[in-house]
Amino acid sequence: MAERAAGTRWTRRLVLALLLAPALLWLLALIVLPHVDLALLSFRERVAPREYAASLAQYRTFFGEPLYWHVFLRTALLSALATTLTLLVAFPIAWIIAKLARGRMSALLFVVCLIPFWVSETVRTLGWMILLRESGVLPAVLTHLGITAQPVELLYHDATILVGLVYTSLLFMMVPLVGSLESLDNALIEAAYDLGGKGWSILRTIVIPHAAPGITAGCIVVFMLTLGNYLTPTLLGGKNSLWFTEQIYTQFITRFNWEQGAALGFLLLALSTAMVWLGLTLSGQRFSDVMRRV
Amino acid sequence: MIPSLPRPAWLRAATALYVAAFLLFLFLPLAVVAVFAFNDAPYPAPPWHGFTLDWFIGNETQGRVGLFRDSELLGSIWTSCIVALWVTGLSVAVGAANAFLMEREQFRGKGVLSMLMLTPLVIPGVILGISILAFASRLADLCTDLFGIEADFLRPGLPLVVLGQFSYIVAIATLTISARLKRFDRSLEDAALNLGASQTAVLRTITLPYLRPALIGSAAIAFLMSFENFNTTLMLVGSDAPLTIMMYGRMREGATPVLNAVSLFLMTASALLALTLMRRGKSQPS
Numbered sequence: 001m002a003e004r005a006a007g008t009r010w011t012r013r014l015v016l017a018l019l020l021a022p023a024l025l026w027l028l029a030l031i032v033l034p035h036v037d038l039a040l041l042s043f044r045e046r047v048a049p050r051e052y053a054a055s056l057a058q059y060r061t062f063f064g065e066p067l068y069w070h071v072f073l074r075t076a077l078l079s080a081l082a083t084t085l086t087l088l089v090a091f092p093i094a095w096i097i098a099k100l101a102r103g104r105m106s107a108l109l110f111v112v113c114l115i116p117f118w119v120s121e122t123v124r125t126l127g128w129m130i131l132l133r134e135s136g137v138l139p140a141v142l143t144h145l146g147i148t149a150q151p152v153e154l155l156y157h158d159a160t161i162l163v164g165l166v167y168t169s170l171l172f173m174m175v176p177l178v179g180s181l182e183s184l185d186n187a188l189i190e191a192a193y194d195l196g197g198k199g200w201s202i203l204r205t206i207v208i209p210h211a212a213p214g215i216t217a218g219c220i221v222v223f224m225l226t227l228g229n230y231l232t233p234t235l236l237g238g239k240n241s242l243w244f245t246e247q248i249y250t251q252f253i254t255r256f257n258w259e260q261g262a263a264l265g266f267l268l269l270a271l272s273t274a275m276v277w278l279g280l281t282l283s284g285q286r287f288s289d290v291m292r293r294v
Numbered sequence: 295m296i297p298s299l300p301r302p303a304w305l306r307a308a309t310a311l312y313v314a315a316f317l318l319f320l321f322l323p324l325a326v327v328a329v330f331a332f333n334d335a336p337y338p339a340p341p342w343h344g345f346t347l348d349w350f351i352g353n354e355t356q357g358r359v360g361l362f363r364d365s366e367l368l369g370s371i372w373t374s375c376i377v378a379l380w381v382t383g384l385s386v387a388v389g390a391a392n393a394f395l396m397e398r399e400q401f402r403g404k405g406v407l408s409m410l411m412l413t414p415l416v417i418p419g420v421i422l423g424i425s426i427l428a429f430a431s432r433l434a435d436l437c438t439d440l441f442g443i444e445a446d447f448l449r450p451g452l453p454l455v456v457l458g459q460f461s462y463i464v465a466i467a468t469l470t471i472s473a474r475l476k477r478f479d480r481s482l483e484d485a486a487l488n489l490g491a492s493q494t495a496v497l498r499t500i501t502l503p504y505l506r507p508a509l510i511g512s513a514a515i516a517f518l519m520s521f522e523n524f525n526t527t528l529m530l531v532g533s534d535a536p537l538t539i540m541m542y543g544r545m546r547e548g549a550t551p552v553l554n555a556v557s558l559f560l561m562t563a564s565a566l567l568a569l570t571l572m573r574r575g576k577s578q579p580s
Contacts (some may be wrong), residue, residue: 006463019395022388027410030461034425041428091315099296116320118564120522122541123557130330135339137326186296193299228418231524245420252424265421276416291412
């Protein structure tokens with residue numbers, strides 16, 4: 001018996017080792033070590049061909065060069081604005097799906113709203129370009145209706161970038177919102193109404209506190225994805241997009257200045273992590289719970 | 295507010311209007327992409343010049359290269375498929391192993407590991423891309439310096455694209471499969487073991503069939519996310535461009551409606567995939 005028990009203990013250890021191996025390999029080789037390497041890269045400077053010295057030069061360049069931190073701030077602010085707009089657009093439809101529509105109708109509406117997000121972001125952006133460019137559909141319609149005398153260029157504005165970002169982000173806001181609104185008991189709203197609550201006060205004191213976890217989850221994910229987006233800002237914003245990921249790309253791929261690119265990448269990562277942490281702290285939630293919602 | 299409370303007529307009207315406007319906003323971009331795939335004009339722009347299939351089947355003699363004659367575009371679809379198949383296989387296999395690890399095993403540092411498994415989901419894709427690019431290049435340089443070997447698979451190219459996409463898609467597969475494994479009733483396994491089944495027989499005949507929907511679901515999601523990935527791929531791509539990268543390049547130059555044609559093809563494929571999954575979901579409750 002003792003021998004068999006020892007045998008099963010060895011089998012169990014072997015199973016554990018076999019299961020741990022791929023997980024550790026994945027996390028160490030593709031996540032942890034590359035990021036450590038990126039950090040090391042960002043803290044060095046080329047002093048001669050193939051010779052490097054530890055330095056803060058890359059970060060000094062970032063703060064010394066107005067273009068870099070202007071674009072950084074601009075990206076952060078526009079991302080925050082896009083997140084807010086996404087929440088405002090998605091909330092009513094999430095409410096309609098979770099509370100107003102009934103049974104099959106609600107499920108159908110939810111599925112219909114999710115369909116566009118099965119299609120690649122590239123395709124959706126192509127659609128917006130066809131709609132908005134000077135020779136595109138909407139300028140033609142506007143001229144035809146006599147609202148504008150000439151077709152106007154609707155691409156390459158900040159507002160265009162915002163429309164594209166909100167569009168791309170809707171899914172990631174709607175799913176957690178619908179989830180958290182569905183779990184709200186209608187009786188609470190009825191009770192509040194019977195006690196004389198009006199729409200706005202019910203929303204503020206009952207609905208929003210209950211939906212807070214869903215709102216946080218949606219906002220965190222949308223902000224992060226917007227901040228790291230490349231396709232939508234560069235295509236819809238054109239040369240005026242000035243998005244931070246574009247600068248990282250320029251440093252890394254076009255200029256082959258990896259040290260500078262690594263520093264810019266780390267700053268973006270720091271901002272993204274800080275916002276995730278802030279969102280979690282403000283709403284008092286755990287990271288693992290939030291990620292499971294989305 | 296809710297159906298059981300009185301709602302004034304204007305609020306009902308406003309609700310209906312909102313839903314209509316929202317759906318228009320969602321589907322208008324997709325609709326124009328589809329419509330202009332059939333426009334008989336060299337650019338995807340109004341006015342309408344009549345119906346044509348040139349952008350699908352046209353060849354060079356007509357001056358219009360359609361989707362099915364555009365070898366560059368077809369090649370990039372093929373590249374995307376190969377990459378997506380690798381990513382799907384790796385993600386589902388490693389994701390399933392991770393699910394068993396996190397749900398069935400006890401070991402020191404489990405909390406840290408489970409936290410670490412979620413981090414790829416909050417790292418922007420561009421950063422994942424550049425960090426893997428830099429690290430792989432360092433390894434490749436090391437290989438050359440120490441052993442004099444050229445480790446080409448560590449230079450930008452499809453193997454790195456697969457690894458880059460895998461690095462975060464596997465996190466999603468892990469979540470999906472773990473969620474289902476968590477709800478599994480382990481007394482079923484105990485019963486089979488008591489009846490004399492071996493561990494492998496239990497795994498093959500009871501646990502894996504139970505996990506099947508999650509495995510299929512995560513495979514579909516992995517394939518789709520890999521096929522559509524842009525950010526990470528952009529940083530790691532070499533000379534063979536997957537479809538999203540190829541389309542991006544052409545969109546910057548102002549492309550012909552052949553891009554609409556390929557988009558319509560993608561939409562149809564996604565819709566079919568979604569429908570199949572939904573049907574499966576309906577016929578197999580829970």
